[in-house]
Amino acid sequence: MRRPVAPRGTRARDDRRRPEVTVDRGTRPSRRPVPSTRTPEDALAPVDAQDTTDQTDAATRPVPEATVARLAVYLRVLTTLLDEGRGTVSSEELAAAAGVNSTTLRKDLSHIGSSGVRGVGYDVSRLTAEVEATLGLTRPHAVALVGVGNLGHALAGYGGFAQRGFPVAALFDVDPALVGTTIGGVEVEHADAIGAVCAARGVTIGVVATPAPAAQRVCDHLVAAGVRSILNFAPTVLSVPAGVEVRKVDLAVEMQVLSFHVARRHGTVPAAGPAGELTRPADQTPREAVSR
Ligand SMILES: NC(=O)c1ccc[n+]([C@@H]2O[C@H](COP(=O)([O-])OP(=O)(O)OC[C@H]3O[C@@H](n4cnc5c(N)ncnc54)[C@H](O)[C@@H]3O)[C@@H](O)[C@H]2O)c1
Numbered sequence: 213m214r215r216p217v218a219p220r221g222t223r224a225r226d227d228r229r230r231p232e233v234t235v236d237r238g239t240r241p242s243r244r245p246v247p248s249t250r251t252p253e254d255a256l257a258p259v260d261a262q263d264t265t266d267q268t269d270a271a272t273r274p275v276p277e278a279t280v281a282r283l284a285v286y287l288r289v290l291t292t293l294l295d296e297g298r299g300t301v302s303s304e305e306l307a308a309a310a311g312v313n314s315t316t317l318r319k320d321l322s323h324i325g326s327s328g329v330r331g332v333g334y335d336v337s338r339l340t341a342e343v344e345a346t347l348g349l350t351r352p353h354a355v356a357l358v359g360v361g362n363l364g365h366a367l368a369g370y371g372g373f374a375q376r377g378f379p380v381a382a383l384f385d386v387d388p389a390l391v392g393t394t395i396g397g398v399e400v401e402h403a404d405a406i407g408a409v410c411a412a413r414g415v416t417i418g419v420v421a422t423p424a425p426a427a428q429r430v431c432d433h434l435v436a437a438g439v440r441s442i443l444n445f446a447p448t449v450l451s452v453p454a455g456v457e458v459r460k461v462d463l464a465v466e467m468q469v470l471s472f473h474v475a476r477r478h479g480t481v482p483a484a485g486p487a488g489e490l491t492r493p494a495d496q497t498p499r500e501a502v503s504r
Pocket residue numbers: 358359360361362363364384385386387390403421422423424426430444445446447461462463464
């Protein structure tokens with residue numbers, strides 16, 4: 213069971229609308245990170261020898277988006293280790309399981325004030341609690357999913373979200389054939405009820421899985437109901453007021469990025485020229501340059 217703690221600082225809301233921000237995971241922090249003054253050696257100093265200033269600093273320092281994304285990966289590894297009954301883990305083992313190098317891992321963990329013990333490693337239970345606290349996972353986040361068609365139905369029926377602290381608390385659709393049915397023990401309600409139901413069930417995360425033309429209106433209803441975090445699967449850009457976070461998931465974009473890397477490995481994508489212009493061999497047409 214996760215330990216309840218006071219929620220971290222909340223941001224003031226105003227009604228200025230701003231465009232959706234898509235975070236470039238792994239490369240572009242949304243806020244400028246404060247350079248860490250800690251070294252890997254610091255990170256290996258005994259836990260008890262660390263003064264509390266470090267923890268206090270870590271609590272107030274901005275955490276780069278790339279680090280936040282990796283913390284979620286570390287947490288998945290740590291949860292598995294906890295399930296296996298492991299007491300400690302070395303930075304090398306944790307880094308390898310998360311697919312990063314140990315310098316990156318130590319730097320990431322320094323942002324949350326976590327340190328290991330030389331020759332022993334990190335206390336799995338303690339580090340799990342610290343990462344959960346940083347990610348705001350010390351209490352469950354009730355999720356509302358809007359649009360229970362092909363994608364929404366699959367998401368609603370996936371039990372793994374609840375296990376990781378994101379229970380699906382409400383399902384909405386407008387299709388009379390779906391309203392009143394039950395998925396994973398949750399009844400599908402009409403989208404007209406988004407406001408009342410989300411407020412009553414304390415929904416904090418909204419998932420939009422409707423066709424694109426309906427997505428903005430659905431998003432507006434969720435925001436009006438007090439939902440401040442939205443995961444958008446619809447292929448459209450959502451406008452939200454300041455203080456509302458939107459993350460966009462687009463598997464096709466991920467596949468296009470994979471395609472680019474495959475093509476580059478095969479030498480079929482020309483290198484970017486100055487000003488980002490793609491260059492290609494003189495004997496190639498643009499289509500040949502990417503599809504060969
Ligand atoms: N991001 C991704 O990787 C990804 C992958 C697959 C699909 N999608 C997108 O996800 C969305 C859903 O795809 P799908 O295949 O499940 O479509 P679908 O047509 O099977 O399901 C859409 C559902 O939304 C419901 N709906 C329509 N308007 C609504 C409204 N105003 N309020 C509530 N519900 C409403 C429909 O009744 C339907 O049940 C689409 O926008 C699709 O493009 C994204």
